[in-house]
Amino acid sequence: MKISIKPNFSALSCLLFSLLISTLLLSLYSSMALASTAVNTDATPPVQTFDLMMVGGGLVTCSSLSRQNCVPGSQFTADAKQTSVYRLTHSALERAFKHPSLSGLTAPQKAILLHASQQQGVAGSSLSYQAFYDAISAVEKDFLTDLNDQVYYALLDLLEDEQAITSGINRQEHVMLSATQNQYGAQIFSLFTQQALLKKQQRQPQAKRPLIAVVTASARDPFESIDFYTQVFEQAGADVIWLPLDSALQAAIAQQQCDQLPALREKIQGNVDRARLYPVATALQQSMCVSPDSLYQQLLNIDGLFLNGGDQRLTLSAWLTPQKKPSKALDIIKKRLQQHQIVIGGTSAGTAVMTAQYMVTGGTSHGALTYGVLAAEAPSERCEESHCQSDIPxxxxxxxxxxxxxxxxxxxxxxxFSQRERQVRLFMLSALSENKLGFGVDENTALLVDLRNHKVSVVGEHGVWVVEQSHVTQTPLSYSGVMHYLTAGDNAKVDEVTQSLNHIQLLSADKTINKQADVKREFNAWVDKACVDGQNDIDLGQAKLIIKPQSQQECDQIKRNGQHYQNINIQLILVNH
Structure with a gap:
């Protein structure tokens, strides 16, 4: 990991020196891990030209926080962070209560927390989140779920333990990309790195390693996943920098309020007390706020930009001014993208935010059928489990x-996409947009986009669902369109005039359907039944879904390959609307 900013205050210099030593040790550790279990590059798809890599989330990766993804026998050093822990003690609570973000806690609420701390004793002072939750719930069952977002997250942040290894250095999440059991994620990271290198070689033909920047602004706590992404791309073969660009930094630069960064983190990004856990990263953000030209120079130098998952609204605000206008940082990246000088990737929220069309911000397919599709601010994600106040279900x-x-x-x-059965929500939303096209990317899968040639292709474990020419009629209220499901090796071109895919090429070789239990294939089963019966009418309660192949040819393709398909008509008729 490279940190090229040199803040002009001595305390940070000491911290940066400590970080350098830690990074060198971590690099040595990572190199040893790679030497023992090399990434299966033979299985990595051939490099092709693309400008965008849009990942559907769920990139399975072996790390010390996700050991279930590692091959049996994988070992991490004792310094590896294995979980976030919280200190539920009287002294930790007294410190937390003094923070302005918890000024709304009532005396009875504070008493509940103090009582919970007394039940733990010294031995139980450092707790996993589940143990922390259980300890408080044992005193007052709904205490945490009843807190509003601001107080809930502030309490977690203020009570999170440092897990210090040495002074100024905390435990880091360790990654072993090559030890991941399911190698699709590792291949996707490697493919992105290879594409970044191709972009760099346009300018420097002899280059061996690209420079990739990671922006983690999608997360409420952008500092938490720095170690994960920098190690992933280092192990994939890149030089990596973390850019501390988030909504708080953007606002501080625009308003010239760098001295207010901690307050802006709390108000806009939603985190508090981060300098205690991440002193080097927060100091780097402070330095870049004071000298934003260093940020812009980094954006001019990088070959790849990767956006993390979380909340796409936070990512968007990181690149827009407080007046919702494109920032200088966004202007730089867009210009370089238009000139095909950079590859941009994202996962989950990092993919959702890339659209120029309507940007989905929340909800489920069932919610779309029940309440409709609303141009409104999304409620908190915690609303599904807590008693939050919101006008939006x-x-x-x-x-x-x-x-x-x-x-x-x-x-x-x-x-x-398929994992959360989002076909109906995307279908309804795309019908309202100007373009009438919708792309739903499955987990551990990526849609590659060649902007120059209007070409899209798929890599990864599952597939990409596409609905085209979608439109809505009012009497009765119904949605109609044509759908395709592309899997690894499939590609097509986008016709912006007809708002459809053409020149669709489905890989002819037989494919093995992944039978993992977490992948719901009910929708594909409905398509299969439509091929057998000529049409499949599905009762969804609030609506009737009609699936009908355009011709026998489409069904013959499904019989040969069993997974992907094209040119299937879809209609959704809502009842009682």
Whole structure:
């Protein structure tokens, strides 16, 4: 990991020196891990030209925080962070109560927390989140779920333990990309790195390693996943920098309020007390706020930019001014993207935010059928489990009419797709958008986009669902369109005039359907039944879904390959609307 900013205050210099020693040790550890279990590059798809990598989330990766993803026998050093822990003690609570973010706690609420701490004793002072939750719930069952977002997250942040190894150095999450059991995620990271190198070689033909920047602004706590992403791309073969660009930094630069960064983190990004756990990273953000030209120079130098998952609204605000206008940082990236000088990737929220069309911000397919698709601010994600106050139901589909960052011009984007059965929500939302195209990317899967040639292709474990020419009629209220499901090796071109895919090429070789229990294939089963019966009418309660192949040819393809398909008509008729 490279940190090229040199803050002009001595305390930070000491911290940076400590971080350098830690990073060198971590690099040595990572190199040893790679030497023992090399990434299976033979299985990595051939490099092709693309400008965007849009991942559906769920990139399975072996790390010390996700040991279930590692091959049996994988070992991490004792310094590896294995979980976040919380200190529920009287002294920790007294310190937390003094923070302004908890000024709304009542005396009875403070008494509940203090009582919970007394039940733990010294031995139980450092707790996992589940143990922390259980300890408080044992005193007052709904205490945490009844807190509003501001107080709930502030309490977690203020009570999170440092897990210090040495002075100024805390435990880091360790990654072993090569030890991941399911190698699709590792291949996707490697493919992105290879594409970044190709972009760099346009300028420096002899280059061996690209420079990739990671922006973690999608997370409420952008500092938490720095170690994960920098190690992933280092092990994939890149030089990596973390750019501390988030909504708080953007606001501080625009308003010239760098001295207010901690307050802006709390107000806009939603985190507090981060300098205690991440002194080097927060100091770097402070330095870049004072000298934003260093940020812009980094954006001019990088070959790849990767956006993490979380909340796409936070990512969007990181690149827009407080007046919702494109920032200088966004202007730089868009210009370089238009000139095909950089590859941009994202996962989950990092994919959803790329759209130039309506940007989905929340909700489920069932919520779309029940409450409709609303151009409104999404309620908190905690509303599904807590008693939050919101005018919008927790499952209602919400979207931003202003769209996202505008990198992807071809339609609405959605993620975690088949796994969370989001076909109906994307179908309804895309029908309302100007483009009428929707792309839903499954987990551990990526849609590759060649902007110059309007070409899309798929890599990874599952597939990408595409709905085209979608439109809505009012009497009765119904949605109609044509759908395709592309899997690894499939590609097509986007016709922006007809708002459809053409020149669709489905890989002819037989494919093995992944039978993992977490992948719901009910929708594909409905398509299979439509091929057998000529048409499949599905009762969804609030609506009737009609699936009908355009011709026998489409069904013959399904019989040969059993997974992907094209040119299947879809209609959704809502009842009682």
């Amino acid at each position: 927790a499952t209602a589909v919400t979207y931003s009419t202003a769209g996202g960052l505008g990198f992807f011009p071809f339609g609405v984007t959605d993620t975690h």
